[in-house]
Amino acid sequence: MTALQSPQSPRSPAEPAGTSAPSPTSRRGRRRRATALAPRDKLVLGLMLGIPSLVHIALVWVPALGSVGLSFSSWDGIGGFADIEWVGFQNYVDILTRYPRFWPAFRHNLIWLLFLLVVPTVAGLLLAVLLDRQLRFGRIYQSALYLPMVLSLALVGFIWQLIYQPEQGLLNNVLGTASTDPVNWLGDPDINLYAVLVAAGWRHTGYIMLLYLAGLKSVDPALKEAAALDGANAWQTFFRVTFPVLKPVNVVVLVVTVIEGLRAFDIVYVINKGRNGLELLSVLVTDNIIGESSRIGWGSALAVVLLLISLGFIITYLFQVFREEDRA
Amino acid sequence: MTAAFRPGRIALHVFLVLTCLVTLSPLLWALYASLRTYDDTARNGYFSIAESLTFDNFTSAWTTADLPHYYLNTLIVTVPALVLVLLLSSMVAYGVSRYSFRFNLVLLMLFTAGNLLPQQVIVTPLYRLYLLTPLPAWLSDSELLLDSQLGLVLIHVAFQSGFCVFVLSNYMKTIPAELGEAARVDGAGVFRQYWQVILPLCRPALAALATLEFTWIYNDFLWALVLIQTGDKMPITSALQNLKGTFFVDNNLVAAGSLLVALPTLVVFFTLQRQFIGGLTLGSTKG
Numbered sequence: 102m103t104a105l106q107s108p109q110s111p112r113s114p115a116e117p118a119g120t121s122a123p124s125p126t127s128r129r130g131r132r133r134r135a136t137a138l139a140p141r142d143k144l145v146l147g148l149m150l151g152i153p154s155l156v157h158i159a160l161v162w163v164p165a166l167g168s169v170g171l172s173f174s175s176w177d178g179i180g181g182f183a184d185i186e187w188v189g190f191q192n193y194v195d196i197l198t199r200y201p202r203f204w205p206a207f208r209h210n211l212i213w214l215l216f217l218l219v220v221p222t223v224a225g226l227l228l229a230v231l232l233d234r235q236l237r238f239g240r241i242y243q244s245a246l247y248l249p250m251v252l253s254l255a256l257v258g259f260i261w262q263l264i265y266q267p268e269q270g271l272l273n274n275v276l277g278t279a280s281t282d283p284v285n286w287l288g289d290p291d292i293n294l295y296a297v298l299v300a301a302g303w304r305h306t307g308y309i310m311l312l313y314l315a316g317l318k319s320v321d322p323a324l325k326e327a328a329a330l331d332g333a334n335a336w337q338t339f340f341r342v343t344f345p346v347l348k349p350v351n352v353v354v355l356v357v358t359v360i361e362g363l364r365a366f367d368i369v370y371v372i373n374k375g376r377n378g379l380e381l382l383s384v385l386v387t388d389n390i391i392g393e394s395s396r397i398g399w400g401s402a403l404a405v406v407l408l409l410i411s412l413g414f415i416i417t418y419l420f421q422v423f424r425e426e427d428r429a
Numbered sequence: 430m431t432a433a434f435r436p437g438r439i440a441l442h443v444f445l446v447l448t449c450l451v452t453l454s455p456l457l458w459a460l461y462a463s464l465r466t467y468d469d470t471a472r473n474g475y476f477s478i479a480e481s482l483t484f485d486n487f488t489s490a491w492t493t494a495d496l497p498h499y500y501l502n503t504l505i506v507t508v509p510a511l512v513l514v515l516l517l518s519s520m521v522a523y524g525v526s527r528y529s530f531r532f533n534l535v536l537l538m539l540f541t542a543g544n545l546l547p548q549q550v551i552v553t554p555l556y557r558l559y560l561l562t563p564l565p566a567w568l569s570d571s572e573l574l575l576d577s578q579l580g581l582v583l584i585h586v587a588f589q590s591g592f593c594v595f596v597l598s599n600y601m602k603t604i605p606a607e608l609g610e611a612a613r614v615d616g617a618g619v620f621r622q623y624w625q626v627i628l629p630l631c632r633p634a635l636a637a638l639a640t641l642e643f644t645w646i647y648n649d650f651l652w653a654l655v656l657i658q659t660g661d662k663m664p665i666t667s668a669l670q671n672l673k674g675t676f677f678v679d680n681n682l683v684a685a686g687s688l689l690v691a692l693p694t695l696v697v698f699f700t701l702q703r704q705f706i707g708g709l710t711l712g713s714t715k716g
Contacts, residue, residue, distance in 0.1 A: 138528075138619070139618075141618065142618055142619040145618060145619045145620050146524055146528065146619045149520040149521070149523065149524055149619070149620070149623070150520070150521055150524040150525070150536070152517065152520075153517035153518065153520055153521045153590055153594075154521065154536060154539075154540075156517065156583070156586060156587050156590070157539070157540060157543055157587050157590050157591065158539070159587070160551075160555065160558075160583060160584055160587035160588070161543040161546065161551060161587050161588060161591070162539070162543060163554070163558075164550075164551040164552075164553075164554035164555040164558060165543075165546055165550050165551050165554075167553075167554030167557075167558075168550055168551070168553055168554055171553065171554060178557065228445075228448065231441060231444070231445065232445075236441075237442075238442070238445075241449075242445045242446075242448075242449055244702060245449035245452055245453055246448070246449060246452055247698070247702070247705075247706065248452070248453065248456070248695075248698065249452065249455075249456075251644050251691075251694040251695065251697065251698040251705070252648070252691055252694065253647075253648030253649075253650060253666050253694075254648075254650070255648075255650040255666055255667075255669055255670075256648075256666070256669065256687055256690060256691055259669060259673075259683065259687045260455050260456065260459050260684075260687055260691075261455060262683075263455070263458060263459055263462060263475075263680060263683070263684055264455055264458060266680070268474075269470075269474060269475045269476075269680060270475075271454070271455075271458045271475075271476065274474075274475070274476035275476075279474075279476065300455075303452070303455070306452075307452075308709070311706060311709055311710065312709070312710070315710040356545070360545050360547065363547045364547045364548060364549070366548075366549070366650070366651055367650040367651065370650070370654075370670075371650075371669065371670065382549070383547065383548075383549045386549040386553065387549065387552070387651070387654075387655065389553065390552065390553055390556050390655055391654065391655055397553060397557065400553045401553050401554070403549075404549050404550045404551075404552075404553055405550075407547050407549055407550055408546070408547070408550045411545065411546065411547055411550070414545075415542050415545045415546070418541075418545065419538055419541060419542060422541065423534065423537075423538065
């Protein structure tokens with residue numbers, strides 16, 4: 102942190118990627134009405150940036166890299182680091198070829214992602230489009246639709262259990278199957294994943310709607326007017342004009358949904374600890390810490406699989422966000 | 430015909446009312462169940478007209494599950510975490526957005542990306558790290574970072590700072606640089622510029638983030654489940670799991686307990702909805 106400089110020009114306080122590590126001469130060139138920071142200010146600023154970064158790096162990035170490192174080990178957590186035995190890619194090979202719970206969990210995660218990417222996204226976009234106009238009671242509708250968003254996924258699991266109970270639940274009673282042939286929504290491994298997904302989607306839709314509403318508000322009305330003047334109907338205007346302009350929002354929705362999908366854990370854990378049709382990668386990882394087995398290397402390898410899936414989306418997101426920065 | 434009475438408009442309203450009712454139905458169903466007596470639902474089933482309505486389940490859930498104790502557990506984690514995360518994040522955001530140095534963008538990206546990692550990628554080594562870190566007995570009776578409230582506060586601060594740094598730095602970029610400069614000319618050091626000039630201007634963003642972070646930290650399930658081992662120290666969301674055992678099969682109590690646990694977040698939502706929504710949109714769009 103030796104290259105600290107004084108404030109930049111008003112509208113571009115943060116320098117874009119290309120110019121953030123320039124040669125000394127160009128750095129001096131960019132320094133406008135500036136005098137270098139006093140040594141004391143440099144120290145203060147160093148601490149203001151250093152302490153939080155240290156906390157963040159020590160507790161987020163070091164463990165994340167630790168997962169990668171430990172995934173090449175066989176360690177039951179007993180004894181010190183000297184007792185760790187390094188086994189190369191053995192954990193990964195075993196997980197992919199011999200671990201019966203891996204592929205079901207992987208498949209469930211995939212279904213989870215696809216479901217969240219389709220159902221709440223389409224519903225959220227539709228509702229956002231419907232609500233993006235002068236509408237009486239518009240705010241009340243929005244509040245009602247946002248409401249599930251503030252509940253924890255664990256609590257969502259609890260509340261939906263009351264809906265899904267075979268004999269007493271709301272769903273079977275409304276369908277009229279409660280007394281005759283009650284469907285065991287959460288107990289039947291063929292359908293419980295979808296039942297849980299409906300509950301998770303219930304909570305997720307409001308969030309997606311919120312993101313799209315914010316995006317729609319920022320679409321220039323002149324664009325739509327121009328399309329209307331050219332004779333486009335509502336569908337054409339939406340799909341040819343509005344939707345393409347929403348691309349940055351779409352990226353955010355995609356990333357938020359994928360990350361949410363990969364993190365999903367609470368709801369299945371509350372319902373049945375993630376067993377019997379509700380296995381997820383996140384559950385398998387957690388089982389190696391608080392569950393019956395304590396295979397650190399194994400759990401870490403599973404975590405790395407999650408990391409690899411999420412990394413692509415995280416990079417996409419960073420690219421989207423910080424490329425905009427460049428243009429700003 | 431005015432806009433309000435066109436058939437299209439009416440259809441739209443009908444559709445939206447129905448959608449809202451369906452959306453609210455799980456909560457309304459829980460509320461209905463929670464207001465009925467055990468005898469009533471045992472005799473008539475849950476899908477029936479209530480014989481009488483009562484708040485007894487709420488008082489009973491409150492005492493049998495010892496809810497005040499768990500609310501308190503949540504409080505002693507949430508409040509320090511909230512204050513610390515806003516303080517530390519705003520300092521980083523200030524540095525990153527108002528000064529230019531070599532690692533500027535890298536640092537911002539690091540925080541932003543850290544915020545998006547699935548917790549499970551972190552949790553196994555974090556558990557080990559906490560297990561290896563001793564604490565003095567006055568800080569934690571486990572004498573370790575594991576099973577201590579401090580440990581929980583720290584991971585919330587570390588993990589949530591990613592989102593807060595991102596949002597706050599975007600916000601601070603919209604504040605003209607002249608403001609800090611004027612203070613600097615008057616002889617204010619870096620910290621005073623941050624504390625007395627920039628931070629007060631960030632109040633709307635801080636309010637939005639505080640609302641959002643309160644909900645997120647309150648709603649945390651995984652961190653506490655893994656990092657807290659004594660059931661007595663669990664925050665309320667993670668304690669739900671045990672409450673289920675306490676209530677056994679009494680759905681009315683489960684419903685009442687669930688609603689009581691949801692209550693603080695619902696109150697926040699209804700009183701601070703604008704901040705809550707604002708925080709989420711601040712995070713998704715630019716400043």
